[in-house]
Amino acid sequence: xxxxxxxxxxDPLSPMVALRAIDVMKEGHDGSGTGMFMTDLGxxxxxxxxxxxxxxxxTNEGVKSLDRFMTECDFLVKHELSIRPNxxxxxxxxxxxxxxxxxxxxxxxxxxxxxxxxxFRLMMMRLxxxxxxxxxxxxxxxxxxxxxxxxxxxxxxxxxxxxLGLDRKELQARxxxxxxxxxxxxxxxxxxxHPFFIQGLATMTNGENTAFVPIRxxxxxxxxxxxxxxxxxxxxxxxxxxxxxNHLALGLPMYKHVITPxxxxxxxxxxxxxxxxxxxxxxxxxxxxGPNCVMGCLPDKTLFMVQDSKKLRPGVAGGHPGMYAFSSxxxxxxxxxPARDKSRDFQPxxxxxxxxxxxxxxxxxxxxxxxxxxxH
Amino acid sequence: xxxxxxxxxxxxxxxxxxxxxxWDKEKCTLCGRCTAVCPVRAIxxxxxxxxxxxxxxxLEEKPGNLFTVYHGIDQRTDPVHxxxxxxxxxxxxxxxxxxxxxxxxxDKLRFHNNVGGxxxxxxxxxxxxxxxxxxxxxxxxSMLTDPALDAGRHEFELRTLLxxxxxxxxxxxxxxxxxxxxPVREIYPLIIGSMSFGALSPNMWEGLQMGVAYLNEExxxxxRMCTGEGGCPxxxxxxxxxxYVILQIASGYFGWDEIIHALPEMKEDPCxxxxxxxxxxxxxxxxxxxxxxxNKLIAAIRGVPPGVSLPSPPTHQTKYSIEESVAKxxxxxxxxxxxRVPVYPKISGTSTALAVLNNLTxxxxxxxxxxxxxxxxxGAAYNVSMNHMGHPIASNLRDAYLxxxxxxxxxxxxxxxxxxxxxxxxxxxxxxxxxxxxxSGVQTGKYMMQAAAGCLGSESDRCNICNIGICPKGxxxxxxRVDRRLDPxxxxxxVVEVFLxxxxxxxxxxxxxxxxxxxxxxxxxxxxxxxxxxxxxxxxRYVV
Numbered sequence: 001x002x003x004x005x006x007x008x009x010x011d012p013l014s015p016m017v018a019l020r021a022i023d024v025m026k027e028g029h030d031g032s033g034t035g036m037f038m039t040d041l042g043x044x045x046x047x048x049x050x051x052x053x054x055x056x057x058x059t060n061e062g063v064k065s066l067d068r069f070m071t072e073c074d075f076l077v078k079h080e081l082s083i084r085p086n087x088x089x090x091x092x093x094x095x096x097x098x099x100x101x102x103x104x105x106x107x108x109x110x111x112x113x114x115x116x117x118x119x120f121r122l123m124m125m126r127l128x129x130x131x132x133x134x135x136x137x138x139x140x141x142x143x144x145x146x147x148x149x150x151x152x153x154x155x156x157x158x159x160x161x162x163x164l165g166l167d168r169k170e171l172q173a174r175x176x177x178x179x180x181x182x183x184x185x186x187x188x189x190x191x192x193x194h195p196f197f198i199q200g201l202a203t204m205t206n207g208e209n210t211a212f213v214p215i216r217x218x219x220x221x222x223x224x225x226x227x228x229x230x231x232x233x234x235x236x237x238x239x240x241x242x243x244x245x246n247h248l249a250l251g252l253p254m255y256k257h258v259i260t261p262x263x264x265x266x267x268x269x270x271x272x273x274x275x276x277x278x279x280x281x282x283x284x285x286x287x288x289x290g291p292n293c294v295m296g297c298l299p300d301k302t303l304f305m306v307q308d309s310k311k312l313r314p315g316v317a318g319g320h321p322g323m324y325a326f327s328s329x330x331x332x333x334x335x336x337x338p339a340r341d342k343s344r345d346f347q348p349x350x351x352x353x354x355x356x357x358x359x360x361x362x363x364x365x366x367x368x369x370x371x372x373x374x375x376h
Numbered sequence: 377x378x379x380x381x382x383x384x385x386x387x388x389x390x391x392x393x394x395x396x397x398x399w400d401k402e403k404c405t406l407c408g409r410c411t412a413v414c415p416v417r418a419i420x421x422x423x424x425x426x427x428x429x430x431x432x433x434x435l436e437e438k439p440g441n442l443f444t445v446y447h448g449i450d451q452r453t454d455p456v457h458x459x460x461x462x463x464x465x466x467x468x469x470x471x472x473x474x475x476x477x478x479x480x481x482x483d484k485l486r487f488h489n490n491v492g493g494x495x496x497x498x499x500x501x502x503x504x505x506x507x508x509x510x511x512x513x514x515x516x517x518s519m520l521t522d523p524a525l526d527a528g529r530h531e532f533e534l535r536t537l538l539x540x541x542x543x544x545x546x547x548x549x550x551x552x553x554x555x556x557x558x559p560v561r562e563i564y565p566l567i568i569g570s571m572s573f574g575a576l577s578p579n580m581w582e583g584l585q586m587g588v589a590y591l592n593e594e595x596x597x598x599x600r601m602c603t604g605e606g607g608c609p610x611x612x613x614x615x616x617x618x619x620y621v622i623l624q625i626a627s628g629y630f631g632w633d634e635i636i637h638a639l640p641e642m643k644e645d646p647c648x649x650x651x652x653x654x655x656x657x658x659x660x661x662x663x664x665x666x667x668x669x670x671n672k673l674i675a676a677i678r679g680v681p682p683g684v685s686l687p688s689p690p691t692h693q694t695k696y697s698i699e700e701s702v703a704k705x706x707x708x709x710x711x712x713x714x715x716r717v718p719v720y721p722k723i724s725g726t727s728t729a730l731a732v733l734n735n736l737t738x739x740x741x742x743x744x745x746x747x748x749x750x751x752x753x754x755g756a757a758y759n760v761s762m763n764h765m766g767h768p769i770a771s772n773l774r775d776a777y778l779x780x781x782x783x784x785x786x787x788x789x790x791x792x793x794x795x796x797x798x799x800x801x802x803x804x805x806x807x808x809x810x811x812x813x814x815x816s817g818v819q820t821g822k823y824m825m826q827a828a829a830g831c832l833g834s835e836s837d838r839c840n841i842c843n844i845g846i847c848p849k850g851x852x853x854x855x856x857r858v859d860r861r862l863d864p865x866x867x868x869x870x871v872v873e874v875f876l877x878x879x880x881x882x883x884x885x886x887x888x889x890x891x892x893x894x895x896x897x898x899x900x901x902x903x904x905x906x907x908x909x910x911x912x913x914x915x916x917r918y919v920v
Contacts, residue, residue, distance in 0.1 A: 208522035210890030214786075214898040221784030248544050260893070263533050264562055275551065281537055281560055282547040285787045287894035291522050309893050310530065312523075 002194065002206040003180045004315070005332050006295045007325040008303045008356050012042020012172035015151075019166065021325070021332040022157045022180040032092075033181030034157040035193035037202040038149040040301045040358070042172035044079060045149070051078050051103045052122050055142045055150040056129070057190070058098040062138030066100075069129065074107030081171065083164050090159035099164060101149050101171075119199050123226050140190050143197045149173070150202075152193040175301050179204040192231040195296070196238035199226065203241055203296030205234035206328060207313045210289045212236060218285035219243065237294050240286050245298070252304055253366055254279070256353045259288045260309035262368055271371040295326050301358040311350040317363045318345035324356040324363055385488075388453045392484035394837060395461035395476040397451045403473035406447055410465035410474050415846040415858075418459035419474075422450035449474070455489045462832045462839040464848040478836060495760060497664070499842025499852060501657055501753040501822060502763055505835040507796040508770050508910060512809040515919055516902035518890040527880070527887035534882055535598065536565040536817040536895055538648055539718035539743045541788050558743065559718050561647055564591075564599045565895055566807060566878055568871075569748075569794050569819035570624045570650065570722070572606025573631075574665050574674045574686075575755030575842070577859045580829055580851045583867025585612065587828065588620050590868060591875050599875055600647045602819065605663045605688060607631015607677045613638035618646050624722075625709065626652035627662050628688030630678040636712070645717050648743065649709045653692070653701065653732075654724030656752025656769070656795035658761040662688030666756055668845035669854040698735050706741045718743030725749040725767030725795060733776050737785050744790040746819060747772055751796025753822030753833075755852055756843030769795040770813060774914050777814020777898055786898060790816035798823035799835070803874075804881030813914060814898045825851055828870035829862060 003025040005018050015036055022034070045053065058066060070077075083099035110118060126144040133139035142150035149171070153160045157180050161167065179194040194204035209215065212233035219227040219239050224247070227239050237259070244255045261280035267273040280287075290308025293315040297303050305315050305326045317326045318333050320340045327333040333345070344363075348354045351368040390396050397419055411419050424446050431439040451459060459476050466475045489496045518524040539560035542550060550557055568588065573581050584601055591597040598620075605626035612618060613635060623646045625632055654660065665674070665686040675682035695701040702721060709719040720743040723732055729747055736742035749769025754762065773793045780786040793815040797806045799822070807818040825831035829851045832839040842852035850862035886892065889902045896902060904919035905911050911918035 208518075208890070210516075210518065210522060211894065211896070211899065213901045214896070217781045217786065217898060218784075221781055221786065223784060243544075248548060250548075263531070263893070264535060278547055278551065278557065279544075281541050281562075282544045282787070284537065284541070284894065285897070289525075289891045289893055291890070310525075 003328040003332070004177075004204050004206055004293065004295050005325065005327050005336075006177045006297070006303050006305070007323070007336065008175045008301070008360055010174065010322040010360050012046070012174050013176070014167055014169075014172055015176060015178070016161060016167045017336060018176045018178040019157045019161045021327060021336045022178050024335040025180065025327070025329045025332045033152070033154050033190070033193040034160050035152040035179050035181070035195050035204065036150060037177040037195040037197060037204075037297065038171075038173035038175070039147055039202075039297060040174035041147055041149065042174060044081060044170035045103060045147070048079055048103045049147050051105060052144055052146050053101060053103045053149055054144045055101050055148070056133075056140050057096045058100055058139045059137070060097045061136070062133060063098055063100065065132060065138055066129065069132070070104065073125065074109065075104040077102055078105045079103040085163055087163065090155050090163055093153060093155035093160060093163065099151065123199050127225060127228070145197070145200055148197070148200065150195070150197060152190050154190065154193075175297055175303060177202055177204050177295060177297055189231045191229060194232065194234055196229075196232070196235045198238055198242045199246065200299035201238060201242050201245065201296065203238040203294055205237050205292050205294045207291040207293065207308070209233035209236060209292060211287065214285050215240070215288070222247070234292075237288075237292070238296070241296060243286075252298065252302070252355065253353060253370075253372065256306050256368055258283045258286050259306070260350070261287060270369065275372070293328065302355050304353060304355045305348055306353045307348055307350055309350050314347070316345055316347045317354045317356070318342065319356075319363070321361050324360060326354070386455060388455070388458075388484055388488065390451050390453055391479070391481075393451075393453060393458050394479050394483035394485055395459040396479055397449070397459055397465070398475050398477050399449050400473040401446065401448055403471040404448060405471055407470060409468040409470070411449060413464045413468045413848065415462060415464065415841060415848040416457055416460055418452055418457050419449045419465065420452060422448050424448060455485060455491055458485050458489070460839050460841055461837070462841075462848050495758055497666070497756055497758050497843050498762070498840045499753075499755050499757075500762070500833045500837070500840035501796070501799075501835065502751055502766075503835050503837050505800070507751055507799045507806065508768065509796065509806040509809045510800050510802055511907060511910070512805075512903050512905050512916075513919065514808065514885055514889060514902055515904040515917065517888045522890055525887040525890060525892050527883035530887065530892055532883055532887075532892045534565060534879065534886075534895060535562050537561070537790055538563050538600075538720070538792075538817070539790075540741065541790070543785075543788060556715060558741065559716050561600075561718060562598060563647065563817070564597050564875075565811065565817035566599070566803075566875065567622070567792065567817060567819045568599070568601035568824050569821035570602035570604035570652065571755070571821045571825070572604030572624075572663070572665070573609060573677060574606040574669060574854070575604060575852060577847070577850055577853050577862060578673065579859045579862040579864045580825075580867060583829065583862070583864035584824065584871055585617065586864060586868035587871025589617050590872055592620050595872070595876075597875060597879070602650055605630050605652060606665070606674070607634050607679075609677060610634060610638060614641050614643065616644050618642060619644040621646050622648045622650050624650040624652055626688055627690065627692045628686060630663075630680070630686065630688070633679040634677060639712065645713050648718040648720065650746065651705055651709065651719065651721045653721050654726070654748065655754060656724050656748030656750055656766055657754035658757035659724035659726060659750075659766045660690055661757065661761050662690045664688070664756040664843070666843050666845070668843075671854045674854060698732070702732070702735050702742065703739050706739065710741055720744035720746060722746035722748060724752075725769050725772040727767060729767070729772050729776055730779050733779060733789070736789055737780070737783055742789060744792055744816070745776065746792040746794060747776065748819070749793070749795025751799055752794055753825075766795075769793050769810070771913055773810060773815055774813045778915065780814075781898070786814070792817050792819055794819035794821075804878050804885060807878070808882060808885045809903060812896055812899045812903045813916075816895070816897055824871065824874065827874045829867050
């Protein structure tokens with residue numbers, strides 16, 4: 001079972017904070033992969049909130065292809081953080097030429113586009129670059145989005161952090177998701193490393209998605225070009241969230257109702273049961289069966305955590321105003337925020353969704369039995 | 377040997393029959409029960425003269441004959457009275473002295489059972505044992521990385537949907553605009569398939585209905601039963617139990633006069649309306665209730681005169697095109713119940729199933745598609761239809777599901793599979809395999825007759841005389857003297873036992889796959905087969 005750690009803080013933090021938490025939970029991951037999602041950036045990217053940032057790994061050829069492509073698209077580099085490791089990679093980690101984090105300036109032609117169109121085009125560019133990279137192995141693209149940085153690599157989290165020098169001061173963020181991977185049924189593939197990203201949304205999961213195939217088929221048949229990949233069965237969780245929030249314009253509470261709807265008997269007793277029953281029916285192929293704990297981050301920097309309908313995976317939320325974290329295990333939380341009121345720690349059960357909003361004032365708990373605020 | 381008066385081409389010996397009666401003179405008490413119970417009068421009292429030559433030792437007495445008579449049974453050999461192998465003689469024999477044995481050689485009767493130029497008709501199903509579904513294995517077993525669920529302790533929700541399900545975006549729009557949402561039923565994924573009142577005896581029908589009512593009202597299992605084309609008893613139409621019934625309309629429209637007249641007095645809506653366009657046992661042929669079974673009661677419910685054969689046309693005669701058959705008929709049926717009842721077509725498995733399905737995807741009212749494969753059973757059909765016509769359900773269903781996936785409509789039109797589900801006794805395993813190939817649920821009829829009522833029919837061509845109203849178990853007969861052998865209460869008890877068993881077995885299959893809150897519809901990564909071509913054809917894993 002992989003280990004997950006998510007943190008949100010009023011002050012920018014180094015990714016090392018989250019990586020250390022993952023290291024504390026080392027018994028639960030085998031170094032087969034580490035992934036990191038950073039948003040609400042500090043450091044050098046603090047002032048570049050609106051410019052799209054490209055994150056990925058590249059060969060020397062790949063960087064040239066990237067440059068050609070971006071120039072053709074009329075994108076100008078505004079800021080860059082490139083990591084070119086000059087020492088031997090840690091055991092199990094492949095040698096790569098570049099880890100690139102690059103902020104671009106939008107082309108003038110995009111100036112009058114509305115937000116939806118811009119977001120769609122950014123996604124399409126990311127997918128096109130990914131395809132180019134898949135053809136010749138020259139690049140792997142993790143995200144291309146404003147105020148988002150992603151790093152993924154095979155290997156032990158701390159060893160990778162040391163290898164890539166992730167403790168550098170220009171790399172900071174206020175909200176982060178980090179996963180330490182326990183490789184299970186899929187080959188080690190960087191694209192299979194959590195967290196997964198699409199149009200500002202990111203989620204990571206532990207456990208396997210036993211309903212993977214029907215969910216993948218459903219998502220891929222929506223006709224939305226972003227629903228591809230699925231090197232990991234957990235990528236579907238990110239896309240279900242995207243589908244719920246972006247396509248259906250339903251909020252986060254509905255995500256819980258989509259992936260783990262109440263049972264028919266329970267719906268009969270729910271104040272909004274009739275509507276929820278329809279939602280359950282129409283989204284039937286998206287029902288997960290666990291065992292999964294999903295942690296994620298919304299575009300407004302809200303962190304959330306949900307469990308499968310049997311709560312088959314652990315997860316705890318805790319912290320203090322200004323800094324909260326979600327962790328697979330208590331020890332990860334203890335190591336990161338020792339000075340907190342532990343009696344207020346919360347372990348979400350099967351009906352719960354916990355969130356920490358961008359103001360980072362409290363852990364909000366929303367229960368599936370709660371009445372909906374704006375039922376359709 | 378008696379002199380042969382005339383030897384016709386169809387004169388057969390016992391050796392030429394498929395079933396040979398073995399009788400033990402020593403054990404026979406001559407009670408006569410076997411001859412009385414035989415549904416086809418294949419055996420009759422035999423008075424046998426026996427000659428023994430009496431030769432004394434010595435020369436004083438001349439050798440002489442000793443004539444004795446013994447009583448026993450004779451097996452008749454004319455095609456009409458050929459033993460059907462039902463074994464009722466053995467069931468009633470107090471001394472177990474009689475039993476039909478399958479002829480080890482291929483019988484000659486098959487060349488002669490067309491007396492009067494009428495091809496053989498029978499009940500049952502395709503006389504080929506086994507189905508490919510039996511070979512499908514469930515290979516994705518949750519192990520340490522995602523521990524298996526506990527079939528006995530975890531909560532399960534094994535339910536499916538019957539009815540047109542709007543895609544999510546459309547559902548939200550319609551709800552917001554207070555528009556019409558197609559009716560959807562949440563039901564148990566195993567449906568008792570369409571067996572008509574008429575094909576089945578009143579006792580059998582009553583037993584099934586009682587079992588279904590018990591499952592729903594006492595055990596909370598939303599099991600549904602389809603009427604088949606034969607209408608529905610008037611009292612049931614006006615009762616609250618109607619909601620557990622799927623009413624079938626087929627090309628003969630039998631019973632629909634009664635149903636339409638009962639509409640204003642219905643307390644509940646039926647679960648759904650099934651429009652039968654085809655049947656797996658006799659694809660391209662209509663229903664066939666032979667005159668033997670059309671007694672006064674059946675005739676009254678169906679709205680026909682008694683004592684006449686009721687062959688439904690192969691197609692709905694008022695419909696000449698798919699647009700009419702599908703669009704207009706479905707909408708008409710919706711109108712009957714104020715658009716509150718799902719309506720769906722049932723077709724026989726066919727290589728043209730996708731054409732039908734594609735039409736349904738464009739019809740916003742089509743509530744599902746039921747496909748009945750070549751192994752489906754029937755009360756009566758021409759032997760040639762049963763044995764040689766039709767399409768296997770596995771690949772037909774899989775094609776249909778993958779076609780829906782391509783269109784993104786896999787959740788909008790539920791597919792129901794039938795035809796040989798549980799043929800070898802593996803009801804839950806066959807059903808689960810079909811669900812993982814893409815079915816939302818399965819229908820079974822023959823299995824219910826076998827398990828809930830003790831039907832003797834088999835794919836070795838045993839019994840299979842459902843068509844002529846003399847079912848020795850009273851399951852498909854329409855003669856009160858035979859029907860009374862079947863106790864409806866006992867049938868109901870068995871129906872409940874069958875469903876409880878199925879439920880446990882289905883959980884035992886899906887729990888190790890890590891599924892419990894939703895049926896694993898289309899979860900094709902969980903199944904495999906040790907036959908390469910079958911694996912390729914079904915797009916599942918080849919495992920050896």
